[in-house]
Amino acid sequence: MSDRPRYRIGFVGLGLIGGSLALALKKAGFASSVTAWDLDPSVLEQAVNLGVIDTAAPSMEAVMQTVEIAVLACPTQACEPLILKMLKAPGNAICITDVASVKGELYRAVADSGLESAALYVPGHPIAGSERSGVAAANAALFENHRVIVTPDSTTDPRALGLVQQLWSAAGASLQCMDVLEHDQVLAATSHLPHVLAYALVDALAQSPIRDDIFRFAAGGFRDFTRIASSDPVMWRDIALANRDALLAAMDDFCVRLDALRSSIADRDGAALERTFRSAKTVRDEFARDLALRDSGT
Amino acid sequence: MSDRPRYRIGFVGLGLIGGSLALALKKAGFASSVTAWDLDPSVLEQAVNLGVIDTAAPSMEAVMQTVEIAVLACPTQACEPLILKMLKAPGNAICITDVASVKGELYRAVADSGLESAALYVPGHPIAGSERSGVAAANAALFENHRVIVTPDSTTDPRALGLVQQLWSAAGASLQCMDVLEHDQVLAATSHLPHVLAYALVDALAQSPIRDDIFRFAAGGFRDFTRIASSDPVMWRDIALANRDALLAAMDDFCVRLDALRSSIADRDGAALERTFRSAKTVRDEFARDLALRDSGT
Structure with a gap:
């Protein structure tokens, strides 16, 4: 040293x-x-x-x-x-x-x-x-x-x-x-979009007529999913505005996939639903394995 | 005994x-x-x-x-x-x-x-x-x-x-x-909708042209947010279909709030963004406190 x-x-x-x-x-x-x-x-x-x-x-x-x-x-x-x-x-x-x-x-x-x-x-x-x-x-x-x-x-x-x-x-x-543009796209996808989704979810449930029961019966999975909605509102307002274009694009991509899932549910298309859920699980499991390796410093 | x-x-x-x-x-x-x-x-x-x-x-x-x-x-x-x-x-x-x-x-x-x-x-x-x-x-x-x-x-x-x-x-x-109807609405809001959002998010990112960098740079917040996308696809296909009506209604309520956030970002309306983020944070902090008390058995 x-x-x-x-x-x-x-x-x-x-x-x-x-x-x-x-x-x-x-x-x-x-x-x-x-x-x-x-x-x-x-x-x-x-x-x-x-x-x-x-x-x-x-x-x-x-x-x-x-x-x-x-x-x-x-x-x-x-x-x-x-x-x-x-x-x-x-x-x-x-x-x-x-x-x-x-x-x-x-x-x-x-x-x-x-x-x-x-x-x-x-x-x-x-x-x-x-x-x-x-x-x-x-x-x-x-x-x-x-x-x-x-x-x-x-x-x-x-x-x-x-x-x-x-x-x-x-x-x-x-x-x-x-690349600087790719950085903003990657962060929009992995961090800024999830924050907006978590804020939107809590906001939507807070408006519900059965809001009290919703929060009374929500459990650990909901706590994990909404943890990032407890982040600093001013900091996230500024990030959302600073990364406006990449974030809007990520939100739109997300909504296309959410709409597809909505159609599968509305049409009772179990095969399409299962296909999407299964491929998402595979990708997410693989990511979690890689992250665990990274966290252990290997 | x-x-x-x-x-x-x-x-x-x-x-x-x-x-x-x-x-x-x-x-x-x-x-x-x-x-x-x-x-x-x-x-x-x-x-x-x-x-x-x-x-x-x-x-x-x-x-x-x-x-x-x-x-x-x-x-x-x-x-x-x-x-x-x-x-x-x-x-x-x-x-x-x-x-x-x-x-x-x-x-x-x-x-x-x-x-x-x-x-x-x-x-x-x-x-x-x-x-x-x-x-x-x-x-x-x-x-x-x-x-x-x-x-x-x-x-x-x-x-x-x-x-x-x-x-x-x-x-x-x-x-x-x-009430049985309210049960299904509460679970749609707190569990079934979050699962669909997590699956949709991972699905959207998996389709991205910069998918490799997205998953390479995603971190702990993303892991927590998407944990439920690692759930059993068949079980969640069946739950989504069995609770179809309440889930579709919860998805639609969510999309209304997400659209409002999208407009605030597109319009660079920082005041509206901050208002929503702040009220969501307040609700989520309160929920997390209540859940911690529950988990401790008090």
Whole structure:
């Protein structure tokens, strides 16, 4: 560990994800120092008291002036204006990355900016989270055995990309490159659409005339299925809007398949129903097996 | 325990639910003997070897001739013809009940039969299950702190109803009466609709041109959300068809709410999105709290 270079790391915005990454990088000896700025000064005070960061910075510009690696880890809606300001701020950063769940808008804003520093930006997205939020929930092990998707392109500085790879590796995660549009489609399908379905289901049942009995008799399967409807409404509003096009396409694809199932049920077509259920089960069983292998770190 | 009456119990059809109930009733000292008949003789042999039942019966009629309490615990599709045969079979049963997930069709078939023994039939549905199935997965604790819905009516024999109450109480479960139509609506909303949504989602993603990356990058939230898509396709085909009308109505209610969310996203109406997400989160958080209290047995 002592021979490996250590870096001055700075966070712009600090919540569960930024705080967890800060802890992981300190623990791994990847950070020589960790600073952060957040819109809410009480978050920074809390982060210093918890030992998540070493120092609180008075501004985003102050972060950029002192760090080698800058990580944007703010709420989705604030990402686009902030990343442009970070790229324009004076300083000696050799790598700028982020952790936003939606990458397309951010990527295009940077690509269209014409800034020279745009080459230092490596769009990143750790596929990890928790129903908890905020820096107080920060957990150094949050990313262990998880994947991080990055969406560089031919203009990305190779050293910046290499640093992002080392950074996430130090946090226990593995990096995968993906086309930026495909990233947003994959996340729409596997995360944003399920959240919308869970919210819509709970919303529909809450409107029912037999709502009280519905929630009185719902059991563990329903709890698992609707867990993601307990997620932060503001965060998910922003994600749904930021990934609007891919999410609408995923919702439409889903509705085509749901309509097909509806017809099979209405027509009492047991053979078609069983065929769909069986093929979905096969695919889902295979996915669950693969995920169990991944989770065990093999 | 020694002063309480014990009953000769018989199962018609034996899988996870019947086997678990048999074990629980033996353990609680509620059963003086347990017999069963199943279409598949190897199931009975296995059940005797595992100590789930005392004796294997050669036929449904043989069960009915020897028991005081008969429990129909076969797959959904076979319930209707079997319950009518059970009600007609010679014997001295004082109570006939079942464990089917859908009650309307079965209830009407019995009500329309004109049989005198129809009064002995108490439609029942334990709200418990497992992704595992079959008698080898039988578990005496499966029903502990769970609820059982029964749907008796004014023609139901009070002694039969009382026995069903004692039977489930011995298995650790609590009984709740409900109107038969409402039962099917509640189950459509909380169980059958979520299963159809999970199957439809996995089916939609499996058709995607980026299917490989979708399943490669899906994580724990997606695993929880789609767990029920790993359920038995034949069982769920039969449940969907048996509860066709209530399920179609629940699907249509859901699609109205999903369409409203789609419009909010398409129109970039963040306020409407946040309102729906927030109210769904409130309802779901409250439900999860109530369920945690229930699960702890308080």
